[in-house]
Amino acid sequence: MTTATAHHDDHGHHGPAKGIMRWVLTTNHKDIGSMYLWFSFTMLFIGGAMALIIRSELFQPGMQLIEPEFFNQMTTMHGLIMVFGVVMPAFVGLANWMVPLMVGAPDMALPRMNNWSFWILPFAFGMLLLTLFTEAGAPNFGWTFYAPLSTTYAPSSVTFFIFGVHMMGISSIMGAINIVVTILNLRAPGMTLMKMPLFVWTWLITAYLLIAVMPVLAGVVTMMLMDIHFGTSFFDAAGGGDPVLFQHVFWFFGHPEVYIMILPAFGIVSQIIPTFARKPLFGYASMVYATSSIAFLSFIVWAHHMFTVGLPLETELFFMYATMLIAIPTGVKVFNWVSTMFRGSMTFETPMLFALAFVVLFTIGGFSGLMLAIAPADFQYHDTYFVVAHFHYVLVPGALFGIIAGVYYWLPKWTGNYYDEKLGKFHFWMSFIGVNVTFFPMHFIGLAGMPRRIPDYALQFADFNAIATVGAFIFGFSQLVLLYVVIKSIRGGEKATDEVWEGAEGLEWTIPSPAPYHTFAEPPHVK
Amino acid sequence: MFSRTWQRLSSVVLGLFLSPAIMADWELNMPQGVTDISQSIYDLHMLIFWICVWIGVVVFGVMFYSIFAHRKSKGAKASQFHESLGLELLWTALPTAILIAMAVPATTTLIKMYDTTDAQVDIKITGHQWKWQYDYLGEDVGFFSNLTTSQDEIYDRTAKGDNYLLEVDKHVVVPTGQKIRFLITSNDVIHAWWVPEIAVKKDAIPGYINESWALIPEGKEGLYRGQCAELCGVDHGFMPIVLEAVTEDQYQIWLDDQRAAAEAQAAAALGDFSHEQLMVKGAEVYARSCAACHGAEGEGMGSVFPALAGSAIATGDMAEHIDIVLNGKQGTAMQAFAAQLGEVDLAAVITYERNAWGNDAGDTVTPKMIIDAKQ
Structure with a gap:
């Protein structure tokens, strides 16, 4: 691998514009990546504040702080913001920053579209959040917005929600197309597909999932719009429609969406573990095949979210078997990560700590996923806190820890300064403790019979709910430490070397730290 | 073992x-x-x-x-496999x-x-926002089952009872030792009927009739509590299920009692009631069936559930008031109560709404007027 970086110093016409218009008009992948990440971080605090409102109300039985109606608005908005406003934009932000650097491209393939796909997002979420201040209140039908609760019985703000989802979908599809085109066309000479870093591979597959399913989501909300305003009856049984059809279409989007939120995290962890184990990733090819298998399976398992809707026995069996199959490629990935660590030479900087926690806690989330796949048992688990525990384990110490690990890993490359390692470790341990104290007890209250999405509960669930609330506050406030660490690293600190990490391999570590505004004007050669 | x-x-x-x-x-x-x-x-x-x-x-x-x-830190050298x-x-x-x-x-x-064949008892379960309706098919018995936990308990104004949020006015009674088939549907949004102890959870979906079954063995008589398991709107957390398993003999006696009670109620509706009697009864019915949305003092809730205290309908034309309670209001959460409450309860609660919390319609709605309005 040669270092063929264009060492442009900023002589005005090559550097960024000054002032606010730099950010409005920018077509630079690094600027846009940063904007995506800051947007996601802002949304994390908004969605997190909603989670703390929910947990505060659930601290003890009885209604103390908010009304059930507002509680439902909070659960709905919390879910929508975390899925569409935090996890997805954060991954797109990381892709914007890192994919061109990893494949040796000068920028994303479609820079103007890149600008547009970011700038749609603040408007989409602005519209969604403003519904909180309307007379009818925000959407209150859960982030899964099952019809007819979200159509015939919805508050009038549902129309804003539908247009918000359309805008997010347009943004995601454009972002995904950009990533696919960049990866397939702008790789440096010599970088064959099977030489691409795993983060690039997982994002390529994720981008195809996005292109496949975001139009399905757009379709289902358009059908809702028609039902609400134009007199159709897609989901209205009284007009010959079918409420279950909604769930089939929604989950045909929704299940691949679940993997959209985890595959890039797999990629990040697959970059970090080899670096800090100082040992090549074990089973690179099998990682690629496993990721592809998971992506394929994600299209044929959607009805496991619907085991209790009264599907025919044969359908139920098919979806149970198909869902159980997912455990196999997922297991392969976990085994490969562990084998990468085995007989390595490990150190435990903050990115590695988050990556290790990811492997353990995501696997616990995978285990409860396997339990949920067993259809007969799912009749007891479905729509309880056991499910809440499951998907928070895969999304918080899964997706979110993956993102945070990536931020710590690449932060010195972005800012040119090492972050404060002591504070980083403090942030890790507070997050690790907080996340487990919050979500582990939810397994118990779910098995004991507490349904999800209820603002008040029977007395036997009180102890674990109180514990979970304490954990949520620990976890939530620890994220302020991350904010401080990031700002501190931007403002100064120990200068980072080009390689940043001792064991790091890949094109992104051959350019200077901080990464210059323009990189790889001449493509590097990969042997 | x-x-x-x-x-x-x-x-x-x-x-x-x-x-x-x-x-x-x-x-x-x-x-x-x-x-x-x-x-x-x-x-x-x-x-x-x-x-x-x-x-x-x-x-x-x-x-x-x-x-x-x-x-x-322990001097480990990395292998390269x-x-x-x-x-x-x-x-x-x-x-x-x-x-x-x-x-x-x-x-x-x-x-x-999935084998729901050869059931000895068929019970149709209909989900409503936010209560369950049970119909014993072929037995001429049917009723609604409402949460009985008071608003005072929910809002911490009094101590919470042992079965807080898991108690209802009418239990769904089933015999032990017989295969019971549940036919589950919904009248509005999707609900889910769930009783963990018998491992039955099935979505109640408008336009569908889902089937499930349970056979509670003899000797396992008792109360089994459950809850709605699918988000169904503002009071999703407040529509529990109480299943009462009794012996076959007790079940038959219970069925007879239900039928007798229904006849007695129909007969009572033809009798005379004083304004005061209706107000007392109306307050009970209101707390059970109306207060969750319209507020304990008729103050309403937000913009979704209008206040009844001082409302144009509750102080205005009586026929209009009876109509909205009996038949509900299209496109809103206001349900039709004609089938949910008996004539006496309906007359009492409407009388109460017209004369409580400062409302001064001053008139009395009698059960006979309800019977007429239903026709």
Whole structure:
């Protein structure tokens, strides 16, 4: 691998514009990546504040702080913001920053579209959040917005929600197309597909999932719009429609969406573990095949979210078997990560700590996923806190820890300064403790019979709910430490070397730290 | 027997995480329940749980061994091996075998759960925002079942009872030793009828009739409590289920009582009631059926549920007031109460609404007027 970086110093016409218009008009992948990440971080605090409102109300039985109606608005908005406003934009932000650097491209393939796909997002979420201040209140039908609760019985703000989802979908599809085109066309000479870093591979597959399913989501909300305003009856049984059809279409989007939120995290962890184990990733090819298998399976398992809707026995069996199959490629990935660590030479900087926690806690989330796949048992688990525990384990110490690990890993490359390692470790341990104290007890209250999405509960669930609330506050406030660490690293600190990490391999570590505004004007050669 | 051992092991392991004071079994784990099916599901649950635990022990064991032994600070030198087709095949094949072994008992149980044939009792369950309606098919018995936990308990104004949020005015009574088929549907949005102890959870969907069944063995008479399990709107958390399993003899007596009570109620509606009697009864009915949305003092709730105190309908034309209570209001959460409440209750609650909280219509709605309005 040669270092063929264009060492442009900023002589005005090559550097960024000054002032606010730099950010409005920018077509630079690094600027846009940063904007995506800051947007996601802002949304994390908004969605997190909603989670703390929910947990505060659930601290003890009885209604103390908010009304059930507002509680439902909070659960709905919390879910929508975390899925569409935090996890997805954060991954797109990381892709914007890192994919061109990893494949040796000068920028994303479609820079103007890149600008547009970011700038749609603040408007989409602005519209969604403003519904909180309307007379009818925000959407209150859960982030899964099952019809007819979200159509015939919805508050009038549902129309804003539908247009918000359309805008997010347009943004995601454009972002995904950009990533696919960049990866397939702008790789440096010599970088064959099977030489691409795993983060690039997982994002390529994720981008195809996005292109496949975001139009399905757009379709289902358009059908809702028609039902609400134009007199159709897609989901209205009284007009010959079918409420279950909604769930089939929604989950045909929704299940691949679940993997959209985890595959890039797999990629990040697959970059970090080899670096800090100082040992090549074990089973690179099998990682690629496993990721592809998971992506394929994600299209044929959607009805496991619907085991209790009264599907025919044969359908139920098919979806149970198909869902159980997912455990196999997922297991392969976990085994490969562990084998990468085995007989390595490990150190435990903050990115590695988050990556290790990811492997353990995501696997616990995978285990409860396997339990949920067993259809007969799912009749007891479905729509309880056991499910809440499951998907928070895969999304918080899964997706979110993956993102945070990536931020710590690449932060010195972005800012040119090492972050404060002591504070980083403090942030890790507070997050690790907080996340487990919050979500582990939810397994118990779910098995004991507490349904999800209820603002008040029977007395036997009180102890674990109180514990979970304490954990949520620990976890939530620890994220302020991350904010401080990031700002501190931007403002100064120990200068980072080009390689940043001792064991790091890949094109992104051959350019200077901080990464210059323009990189790889001449493509590097990969042997 | 095998499952007993598992159960004991599981309480030990789970107990490690928790202080003994809060380690009552029912708080931590899935209930074993009272039916064969609920026991089979519990066994499946524990089987897959232990498979996961053992895989976790092995995988995390190797991982933590590496973390302790293969660290740079201990002078570990990194090997450079990075491939092994044999290992990849092994850890693809082994989980596949485990999953197949797991799928067999799961399939058997699922087939049993889907066999709703030869039921001796048929109960149609209809979900409404936010209460359950039960109809005993062929028995001429049917009723609505409402939450009885008071607003005062919910809003911490009085102490909470033992069965807080899990108590209703009318239990759904079923006989033991007989196969009961539940036919589950909904009148508005999707609900889900769930009683953990009999392992029945099925969505109640408008336009569909879903089937499920339970056979509670003789000797397992008792009260089994459950809740709605699908988000169905603002009071989703406030529509519990109380299943009362009784012996076959008691069940027949209960059915006769229900029919007799219905006749008595119809006869009573033809009698005379004073304004004061209706106001007293109306206050009870209001607290049970109306207060959750319209507020304990008729103050309403937000913009969705209008106040009744001082409202144009409750102080205006009586016929319009009767009509909206009986038939509901299209496109809003206001339901039709004609089938939910008896004539006496309807007359009482409308009279109450017109004369409570400063409303001064001053008139009296009699049960006979309700009977006329229904025709």
